[in-house]
Amino acid sequence: MRAEAEREDLLAQLSSASQRMEDVFRQAPAFMCVFTGPEHVFELENERYLQLVGGRSSIGVPLREALPEIANQGFIELLDGVYRTGEPVFGTDVPVMLQRRPNAPLERRFVDYVYMPMRDPAGQVTGILVHGIDVTDRKLAEIELYESRERFQKIVSQAATGVVQMDPEGRITLVNQKYCDLVQRTEAELLGASVLDVTAPDSLPVTQEAVQRLAAGEAGVVIEKEYLRCDGSCIPATSSVNALRGPNGEFQGLVAIVVDTTESRRAAEKLRASEERYRTLFESVDQGFCILEMIFDEQERPVDYRFLEMNPMFEVHTGLRDAVGKTAKELIPTLDDFWFETYGRVATTGEPVRFENPAPAMERWFDVYATRLGGPDSRRVALLFSDITARKQSEETLRKLATDLEEADRRKTEFLATLAHELRNPLAPIRSGLSVMRLNSDNPASVARVREMMERQVSHMVHLIDDLLDIARISGGKLELKKERADLRSVLSSAVETSLPLIETGHHELSVDVPEHGVPAEVDVTRIAQVVANLLNNAAKYTPSGGRIGLSLRVEGQEAVVAVSDNGIGIPPDALTSVFDMFSQVGQHLARSQGGLGIGLSLVRRLVDMHGGSVSAASGGPQTGSTFTVRLPLASGVQDTLLHAAPDASDGALGGIRILVVDDNVDAATTLSMILEACGYLTQVAHDGMAALAAADAFRPQLAFLDIGMPGMDGYDTARAMRKLEGLEDMTLVALTGWGAESDRQKSSEAGFDRHLTKPVQLDVVQDLLAKLGT
Structure with a gap:
């Protein structure tokens, strides 16, 4: 019983020891496996081995099948040798190619290993123990x-710069050939020497x-220094020096990269001199200069x-201040897009441009040369430019002057041709009239008609020549104005009387609109009447037959x-502005058919200018009619008087007065009648004594203006007869005559006249008379 117990105890101890050995085998930090038989079948393998081969467990599988990739790598042959001879094999840093992941490329690993034979009790080799470390x-x-050391050595030896390494005491331990060349010494001379x-x-x-x-702890420094050569000369260099430190940060020496700066210093000196010359030119050139950086959007537009940089003249030529850094x-x-597009094209293409262009936003013209700075990727543009605004203005002035001279010459030529035509026109009938008078000298009626015709033609020539003389006097500064305080309504009346024959010849309808109160101004009455008459004549001539002509007078402010x-x-x-130029005619063919020299409106403007006024023309275009407006300063202190004199809206008594105008001069009678109607009165016109009596009996006027020198029944007889008309005994009679002597006034008073007025009658006098009558 005890022997049996001892045997079981021994087996238990052996089993326990075997288990411990298996645990040690599997948990060993080195990779281990056991092969059995000549085919090297896997019997045992530990975790480290599985890690090495990618986790492929191969128990019971021959090596050739388990790791097919190691075939032809020599390992199987070594194992065969160990199994055959019983001698172990050792390997150090041996590479092996393994497929550690399925379908992955072979991976190189390095191993230290030993192949140990395993024997049976008889001493025969039955297997192999593989033990190793990855x-x-x-x-x-x-x-x-x-x-790395090889690369460092190669870099140092082939470096384009000098390399020197030193120990903590500054003794040279390594140099390359470039450093040797720099200091003109051999490697042997430098090693061990102090830097x-x-x-x-x-x-x-x-x-x-x-x-x-x-x-002391700095990592690196860069210094500029000079090295001493063996011939005593010095060479400048830049040394980039770094500290060499051990694992614990201890200072172990220095390594320096040394660059010969002889050429760079020489280039820097040249650059400095060049920059100095450039800066001198930059500062002294009288043109503007600047450097721009173009800005593009996401579409590269x-x-x-x-503005990056500019010279002092930049501000002079552009007027821009403190522009650096601003867009x-x-x-x-x-600023218009032209400038962005032009400079952007220079930046992208590299093609320089020279151009002249206005910058309306800056009110300037510029002459610019633009070129790109740098390579294709650069967006910088340099500009050299000048402000040429004054030159452009001078060119435009000269161009306009040349155009004006050409136009003046053309107008002068046309004027001379027109003058010849206008002078020949009246001369032809005068010449013919002389022939008629010679042939019909015994026919008084024929001679009288010819004489009237010749007088009209001579009058026309006199008018042309007077206009020419007036222009000449004004141009020569010889025309003197005879200013007087006058009511502009009377001046307009005189102008209408002058122009009425031409207006009636054209069968035009003339409307006159003037204020009821006087409009006093300091004017040359004759010249302002001439101005208005010229404008009325122009309207009559350039309006087709049966047209409408208007004449108005109003007060605006002080004018x-x-x-x-x-x-x-x-x-x-x-043509609205040029119509006032000398010799200018609108619608040349029609103008010539109507006669005239093209100086009437020029004369109008000059006479109005001399009065401190202005004249302007307005028209909607051809066939739309036109309006000429003359502005004249009122007499000083008149505005308040006009404001207070303006009739009240409720005062309508004067508008009901009936007035009879009697004059054998149809133009004079019609003109006065129109003026009175414009003032709001009821009028009727008669041209002889008998017609006046009939009109008075039918019209029943409260006031009558009678011309004295009428043929047949003169003004005196007409007045006496009117006094006898029933119901007109209290009618006011006013004599209009060119005779103003006291005897003439007495004679008119005896004939029954209440007032005696001499021609030309002033409108303000008529207005005062009517105002008294109204009260």
Whole structure:
């Protein structure tokens, strides 16, 4: 019984030991596996082994089938040798290619291993124990370190700059050929020497200071120094020096990258001199200069630019101040797109341009040369420019002057031709009239008709020559105005009387609109009447037969406004200002058919200007008629008087007065009648004594103006007869005559006249008479 117990106890101990050995095998930090038989069938494998081969468990599978990728890598042959000879095999840093993931490329690993034979009690090899360590990480680090050292050595040896390494005391431990060439010494001469031995005396302080700073903890410094060559000469260089430190940060030496700066210093000196010359030119050139940075939107369209730099003349030529860093749109918000597009094209294409163009937003003209700065990727543009506004204005002035001279010459030629035509026209009938008078000298009636015709033609010639003389006097400053205080209504009446024959010849309807109160102004009565008559004559001549002509007078502020309108041929818009120029005629063919020299409106403007007034023309265009407006200053202190003198709206008594106008001069009678009607009175006209009596009996006037010198029944006889008409005994009779002596006034009083007025009668006198009558 006890033997049996001891045997079981021994088996238990063996089982426990076996379990412990299996646990040690599986948990070992090295990879382990056991092969049995000559085919190297897997019997045991631990976790580290599975990690090495990608987790592929192969218990009971021959090695060739379990890891087919190791075929031809020599491992199976080594195992065969161990199994055959019983001798172990060792391997260090051995590479092996393994497929650690399905369908993945083979992966290189490095292992240290030993193949140990396993024997049976008889000493025969029955299997092999494989024990090893995966040293891939260490081996790769060693390879990387080696390759890094190789690269460093190659870089140092082939570097275009000098490389020198020093120990903490500054003794040289490594140099490349470039450094040797720089200081003109061999590698053998430099190794072990102090870096101070090859340092120029003037550079010793900066070198020693750099070493001290690096030893004290700085990572790196850059110094400018000079190296001492063996021939005693010095060479400038830039040294970028870095500290070498150990694992614990201890200072172990220095390494410096040394660049020969001889050429760069020489280039820098040239650049400095060039920049100095450029800056001198930049500051002294009398043209504007600036550098722009173009700004593009997301579609690469140029939309603005920024000012980077400019010379002092920039402000002079542009008027822009403090422009650096600002954009064009910030400084000139309304700048047109031409400038962005032009400079953007220069920036993108690299093609320089030269052009002249206005900048309306800046009210200037510029002559500009623009070119790109830099390569294709650059967006910078340099401008050299001048403000040529004055030149452009001069050119425009000269161009306009040349045009004006050509126009003046053309008008002068036309004027001379027209003058010849206008003078020949009256001369032809005069010449013919002389022949008629010679042939019909015994026919008084025929001679009288011819004489009247010749007088009209001579009068026409005198009018033409008077206009010419007036223009000449004004141009020469020899025309003197004889100003007097006058009621402009009377002046208009005189002008209408002058123009009425021409108006009636054209069968035109004339309407006159003047205020009831006087409109006093300091004017030359004759000249202003001439102005209005010229305007009325023009309206009559350039309005087709049966047209309408209007004449009005009103007060606006401190001005009297006279307007002459018609529904005639009108004026083209582009001729509204030039119509007042010398020799100008609107509608040349029609104008010539109507006669005239084209100086009437020029004379109008000059006479009005001399009175301190203005004249303007308005028209909707051809065949729409026209209106000429004359503005004259009122007599000083008149405005308040006019305001207070304006009739009250309720005062309508005067408008009911009936007035009879009697004059054998049809024009004179019609003119006075029109003026009175414009003032709101009822009028009737008669041209001889008998017609006047009939009109008075039918019209029953309260007031009658009688011309004295009428043929047949004169004014005196007419007045006496009117006094006898029933119901008209109290009618006011006013004599109108060119005779003003006291004896003439006495004679009219004896004939029954209440008032005696001499021609030409002033309208304000008539107005005062009517006002008294109304009361």
